[in-house]
Amino acid sequence: MRDPNGRGNAERRSKPRKRRRESYEDEETRVYSPGVGKVERRRRKPWKMILGFVLIIVAVAALSAVLGAYNFMKTLNPGTGSLEAAQEPAPSERTNILILGIDGGVNGNGDKLGRGPKRSDTMVVVSVDPDLKKVGVLSIPRDTRVRIPGRSGYDKIAHAHAYGGPELAMKTVEEFLGVPIHYYARADFEGFAKIIDTLGGIEMDVEKDMHYEDPAQGLKINLKAGRQVLDGDKALQFVRYRQYPNGDIGRVRAQQKFFAAVIDKFFQMKTVWKLPSLASQIKECLETNMDPEDMVRLGSILARMDTNSIEMAMVPGRDAMITDKGHTLSYWVADKPELQKVVDRLLRGIDKDANSLIKVDVLNGTGVAGLARALAERLAEEGYTINSVGNFSTQDIKQTRILNHMEDSDAANSVARALRRQGIQARIYRDVKLGEEGDVKVTVVVGEDFAEKAGDGGTEDGETP
Structure with missing residues (x-):
């Protein structure tokens, strides 16, 4: 897809630094080692507002209501990111953020089993348009078949993070969708669960019994069907469950349903009193390359929006079993004409x-x-x-x-x-x-x-x- 701004990738960002490649951990994925070839962190000046970090988590879980409580954030400090931003948008231009959910901690800390960051478990592009006063949220199934820059043939889009961290994930999504990705935000699952607990849980109608175990991931899912309040642990089970008839696609749709429920929870007045605790937790579980000034700018934009301003969609396509590199794997193959329509509407603000x-x-x-x-x-x-x-x-x-x-x-x-x-x-x-x-x-x-x-x-x- 052509970049709508007519810029090549070299113009939108500097060339990614080369990273050491590890041996295959399994037949699908190599591990990204954040300690090798790591981009040096920029020193950031102290800032007295965390609302930008709330913005980014909210963007995927639709927490934009938090930004209306601007004064609660004045005494809190943001964390730091590790990558330079891509070409920064002008204040009036659309801003695109890649949200990465990683089962392995952030900042290279690894998970409970001592493993470093691997494949991204969740990939979502959030697009904020200050002109139209709208937010587009596009979920990308982790098995989506794409070309990853610097690698031969096709691969699953979730592997981009394993091969080269958030920098390569941004570049891969950018070339796949044909739009610039200006920033990333990377969050871990443990922090997600803490945030849900602070909110007091999320009421959901679980449509079916959910049972699944994967010792290799330290994952155990055990949920009963029916309307219930999901605490942090159960909410994490709900959004990670994949045993639907249509696999990861069913999970993406369930996640969007969950995020819509989070929106409703954040717009309840009683949530305002929990903002200090939420801000502190978000700072601990999130890494981003956004400057505090950009966070405040986006926060002020989102504070003027409501739930009707948010539109969610998923990359359209179909399941397919395809043999690549000697392995027959299940992929999500994007429907390119339909995807272009979705990208135009959600990420470019174009209604043909x-x-x-x-x-x-x-x-x-x-x-x-x-x-x-x-x-x-x-x-x-x-x-x-x-x-x-x-x-x-x-x-x-x-x-x-x-x-x-x-x-x-x-x-x-x-x-x-x-x-x-x-x-x-x-x-x-x-x-x-x-x-x-x-x-x-x-x-x-x-x-x-x-x-x-x-x-x-x-x-x-x-x-x-």
């Missing part, structure tokens, strides 16, 4: 059905041939109906502008957001009179600021539009 109702003229306001046609093609990719492509009355426009021919600004704002995804900050001007002659809602006058963004997308030399 709504965009198709907006008829747009694109005019070249420069002497550079092909700019209008190149921009029109990009708008068409996002679903906008292109009425015509031509030349503006003058050829000396420096900054791209939007002429709004409607009484309201909805269509113009939609096109403005699309241009921002192309790296263009266009101003909107009212021009209702021009729109009286037809049903064109918006005219985009392309300026010289788009020239460097257009690349080779223009037309033949001499054809100005």
Whole structure:
């Protein structure tokens, strides 16, 4: 999938450092050793707000209500992360965070059996859009079949963390989905259980008896069907259970159901009084590469949202048994056309059905041939109906502008957001009179600021539009 911002991976982040590879622990996974080739931690200045850490856990478990209790966080200090952030988004741009649930502790501490961090047990991308005031949450099944950068052939996406830690996991997800991943947050299961206990448990309707044991993982699941309040230990059993008819896909759907229940719990007023304890626990179980300033910025955005602003989905696809590297394994194979639609909606804020109702003229306001046609093609990719492509009355426009021919600004704002995804900050001007002659809602006058963004997308030399 093409990066919507037109940037290559090298532009979005520095080249990942090489890490030592261990021998296979089993037929599927190699272990990532965080102590070898570890990126040096940045020293962070003291900060008196933990709300950003609450934000990140909340993003996956939908704990955004905590951010409304801003004053409770002023006396608490955030933890530290170990990786440099990828290219940081501008304050008004969408921010994408990869949430990693690891059964092995964080910061290289390992689990109760003395093993270091391995495969990510849970992978979720949380996308915060300050313009639309929406949060998209996309769950990625751990068995999703992908290419992992730097490795041959296909593999399961959960193995990326085992091979190269959160840095390689970010890069893998970024290339798989075709969107930039700006930050990561890595949490361990023991901390998750403590947070649920502090909340007083989560009421759930467990649809079936759940029984499963895996001594190798130290995992024992024993839940009875029926409506009940799950404490931390039982909640952890619920979200880790995989013995559904459709395997990990059933687990992802159960997790989303659980997270929705957590949202409701956090919006109860009595939860506010538990914020100091929650903040302290979140700090202990979470590692992230976000700066405190970015946490506060995202926290202030989410504090203005409600539960209706959050939309969850899962990578669409199908189960398949595929032989790779001499082993026949079960994979989740993504349906790429359907996945693109989900990514457009949740992670890019693009509604192609709504965009198709907006008829747009694109005019070249420069002497550079092909700019209008190149921009029109990009708008068409996002679903906008292109009425015509031509030349503006003058050829000396420096900054791209939007002429709004409607009484309201909805269509113009939609096109403005699309241009921002192309790296263009266009101003909107009212021009209702021009729109009286037809049903064109918006005219985009392309300026010289788009020239460097257009690349080779223009037309033949001499054809100005």
